[in-house]
Amino acid sequence: MDLRKLKTLIDLVSESNIAELEITENEGKVRIVKSGGTAFAAPMMTMPMQTAPAPAAASPVAPTALEAPAAPAAAAGHVVKSPMVGTYYASSTPGGKPLVDIGSSVKVGQAVCIIEAMKIMNEIEADVAGTVTQVLVQNGQAVEFGQPLFVIE
Template structure:
């Protein structure tokens, strides 16, 4: 329910009439109509028919509550590397500091470097290379580390 409220706030802030997200097997679509918002829980597709998220790792000792998400600061196209064919900026298991460039987002033909802004280890890459992203969309999940180690 909190996710739906967050989507509605995001829609209002960006003057959007429709938004759709998918996380694992859950897919939520919210449309603004004349009567207000209508959340639609779409049937999940059997896991065998969808590709696994890029670099997805589910560590049994990690709780998602403890993870920080690196989100997109803009609408654009997500790229894991600065140029096609180059090594990705970061991957699962990489240790980040706040100034680490984690990806680039192309918006209006301008390449924007996105920094981690958090110290920790990448545990999940949530977006596939070359896919469109929305403002506020989670791109990576990071297990934060305590200062000093």
């Protein structure tokens, strides 16, 4: 789906009483969800290695079993959250060494993972210095906006 068409759909959802719109085309699915008066698009990848697309962050749908382990109960330390919807990758190359593991020391601004969104690879950086104590997602997993990725102490 081209960007002009996507922007038009987002504008239509923003200006209407529709809370959610999902469109399926040959290239894949796009789900547009209105959150607090503004709409945003969440590309839903339909690749064989994924089990199922996760619902958008603002969706009123109940949490699925995939999301349950991603929400640590009172995690000690600082939680690094996903700034976007996309696919999480632990390393910068397929099959490569992860950017960080449990026990890795990180500095502010150091790349900790990659999130692919709309075929763009985005480096996610640590916003605090410390030691990675938990990795809350698996390589190749779809992540939502605001989903916890790491715990750094």
